[in-house]
Amino acid sequence: MKFSGRYVKVDDTTSKKHFDWKNFRAAVDRYQALDLANFLFRSTFISQTNVTVSTMAKKIATFLDDALRAGVDLHELETTIEAAFTRLKEKKGKGVADFYPSTEPGGRSSWECRLWFSLPNEYLRNYFCCMVTTIRLEANIEDEESWVLQGSTTRTFSAVVDSLKVYVSKDFKGHYF
Numbered sequence: 001m002k003f004s005g006r007y008v009k010v011d012d013t014t015s016k017k018h019f020d021w022k023n024f025r026a027a028v029d030r031y032q033a034l035d036l037a038n039f040l041f042r043s044t045f046i047s048q049t050n051v052t053v054s055t056m057a058k059k060i061a062t063f064l065d066d067a068l069r070a071g072v073d074l075h076e077l078e079t080t081i082e083a084a085f086t087r088l089k090e091k092k093g094k095g096v097a098d099f100y101p102s103t104e105p106g107g108r109s110s111w112e113c114r115l116w117f118s119l120p121n122e123y124l125r126n127y128f129c130c131m132v133t134t135i136r137l138e139a140n141i142e143d144e145e146s147w148v149l150q151g152s153t154t155r156t157f158s159a160v161v162d163s164l165k166v167y168v169s170k171d172f173k174g175h176y177f
Contacts, residue, residue, distance in 0.1 A: 007019060007020045007021075007023055007027070008020070008095070016098050017095070017098045017112075018098070018112055019112065019114050019134045019162075021134070021162055021164075025038075028166060034169070035169035035172040035173075036166060036167070036168055036169070036172055037166060037167040037168075038164070038166055039129075039164075039165045039166055039167055040068055040069075040164070040165045041162075041165075042064075042067035042068055042162075042163055043160070043161065044160075044161050045160055045161075046059050046063070046159045047157070047158040047159075048156070048157055048158070049156045050154055050155075050156060051154065051156075051157055052152055052153060052154050053085050053086065053149045053150065053152070053155075053157075054078075054082055054152065056085070056137070056157045056159060057078050057081040057082035057151075058078050059159075060135060060161055061078040062074070063161060064133065064161070064163055065077065067163070068131060068165045069165075072117065072119060080115070080117075081115070081135070082151055084096075084113045084115060084135070085137060085149050086149050086150055088111055088147050096113065096114045096115070097113045097114070098111065098112050099111055099144045100112065100136075101144070102142055106142065107142070108138050108139060108140055108158075109138070109139070109141055109143065109144070109147070110138035111136070111137050112134055112135070113134065113135045113137065114133070114134050115131075115133045116130060116131070116132055116133070117133065119131070121167065124167070126169055126170055126171075127167045127168060127169055127170070128167070128168055128170065129167055129168075130165070130167075130168050131163050131164070131165050132163065132166070133161065133162065133163040133164075134160075134161070134162050135159055135160070135161050136159060136160040137157060137158075137159050138157065138158045138159070139155040139157050139158075
């Protein structure tokens with residue numbers, strides 16, 4: 001879904017990208033045409049001590065499936081999220097993840113991952129469901145070079161997960177968005 005990419009903003013002071021949820025949600029809410037419908041926004045904070053990357057991916061996937069009634073293959077969703085976490089440099093190169101350094105020596109740093117999931121709509125064949133999701137994963141890791149994660153990597157992780165489920169017509173162009 002290219003239209004949501006318009007809401008990835010660059011901070012003038014840090015040159016870091018972030019997803020502008022406030023303006024994105026406002027644009028979806030005020031959109032008048034029938035080819036896009038706001039359905040459900042959910043947010044959560046997950047914090048775990050000494051947990052693996054795989055476990056965090058599973059907790060996030062379970063939240064998304066439960067909260068948004070996504071109807072996805074849970075294992076596939078977990079795998080997609082874990083792949084984002086274990087390939088952060090690759091995702092950064094593709095413009096869908098950005099590193100945020102610790103503001104204190106010896107502190108915690110984080111990554112924002114921006115994910116878009118498209119799912120078929122079994123009730124309305126001309127529409128599909130889209131989940132626009134950001135995950136801000138934070139850990140007791142100081143610098144970007146040390147964020148080399150595997151599914152079995154254990155750290156004290158926390159995550160802020162924001163996701164909006166919308167229904168989109170297959171003809172959606174987003175001209176007025």
